[in-house]
Amino acid sequence: MKREWIALIAGLAVIVPMHAQHKPIAREIVDRIQKNVGVPWTTPTVDTFKAGNPDEPITGIAVTMMATLDVLERAAAAGSNFVITHEPTFYNHLDSTSQLEKQNDAVLAAKQKFIRDHHLVIWRFHDHWHMHKPDGILLGMTHALGWEKFQNPENQHLFTVPETTLNDLAENVKHKLDVRALRAVGDPHLKLTKVGFLPGAAGSARQIQMLEGDDVEVLLIGETPEWETVEYVADAATEHKRKGLIIIGHVKSEQAGMEECTRWLKTFIHDVPVQFIATPEPFWLPQ
Numbered sequence: 533m534k535r536e537w538i539a540l541i542a543g544l545a546v547i548v549p550m551h552a553q554h555k556p557i558a559r560e561i562v563d564r565i566q567k568n569v570g571v572p573w574t575t576p577t578v579d580t581f582k583a584g585n586p587d588e589p590i591t592g593i594a595v596t597m598m599a600t601l602d603v604l605e606r607a608a609a610a611g612s613n614f615v616i617t618h619e620p621t622f623y624n625h626l627d628s629t630s631q632l633e634k635q636n637d638a639v640l641a642a643k644q645k646f647i648r649d650h651h652l653v654i655w656r657f658h659d660h661w662h663m664h665k666p667d668g669i670l671l672g673m674t675h676a677l678g679w680e681k682f683q684n685p686e687n688q689h690l691f692t693v694p695e696t697t698l699n700d701l702a703e704n705v706k707h708k709l710d711v712r713a714l715r716a717v718g719d720p721h722l723k724l725t726k727v728g729f730l731p732g733a734a735g736s737a738r739q740i741q742m743l744e745g746d747d748v749e750v751l752l753i754g755e756t757p758e759w760e761t762v763e764y765v766a767d768a769a770t771e772h773k774r775k776g777l778i779i780i781g782h783v784k785s786e787q788a789g790m791e792e793c794t795r796w797l798k799t800f801i802h803d804v805p806v807q808f809i810a811t812p813e814p815f816w817l818p819q
């Protein structure tokens with residue numbers, strides 16, 4: 533790549549330095565992530581480009597939990613044209629847009645237009661950030677909760693906390709993670725010390741399997757269909773089994789893990805600014 537242009541102006545040869553340094557393209561940033569993540573890059577993976585041109589020179593990197601249009605607007609306004617998102621951009625796990633395009637979906641079209649107009653490049657960093665050792669999302673979330681000292685060294689999804697009740701644990705998590713619409717299932721007075729944590733949408737099969745274990749009295753999750761894990765815990769409570777569920781919401785259950793990702797990226801990306809852009813919690817409660 534040319535670092536300077538030689539321009540002929542009024543018969544004079546002058547050397548015009550175009551940039552103090554070469555701007556990396558999006559693909560080069562992804563190469564660096566693949567070299568630094570510490571685990572082999574495995575395919576198939578959802579960690580791929582979702583929109584924009586991977587050869588676009590990068591002015592800045594915005595790291596976020598979910599590439600909502602609100603996040604994209606804030607990234608563009610802050611001069612970041614490369615968005616690294618943990619979750620999908622186009623409303624399904626594989627970011628397939630064909631069905632909505634067939635329906636001429638206006639919401640999708642407006643988002644795609646914004647991405648085009650601002651030359652944004654969007655890349656998902658999900659599978660390999662979880663595969664990172666330790667799991668980058670759990671690392672950031674454990675730090676946000678201040679639960680490092682309670683974490684089981686053999687299984688980082690398990691915690692032994694000082695005795696509390698389901699109500700007080702839910703209140704504590706809501707406060708620490710700054711959640712508006714946290715919900716809990718089970719007996720609020722349930723006394724507990726054994727907590728499991730599955731951020732995001734791990735699926736009811738994994739969630740119920742964790743709840744079956746003697747080492748989990750209360751499970752913290754991002755989200756679940758209400759007719760699966762929620763009904764299971766409701767039944768467990770009716771059967772007087774010592775089980776409870778705390779539903780944080782997907783964004784807030786993993787968000788600090790992408791703040792951790794931002795810190796990590798800054799350890800090996802020095803030629804473009806890297807910033808964290810928080811995804812707002814989508815839920816609110818009537819006042």
Ligand SMILES: [Zn+2]
Nearest residue numbers: 618669732786
């Ligand atoms: Zn995740």
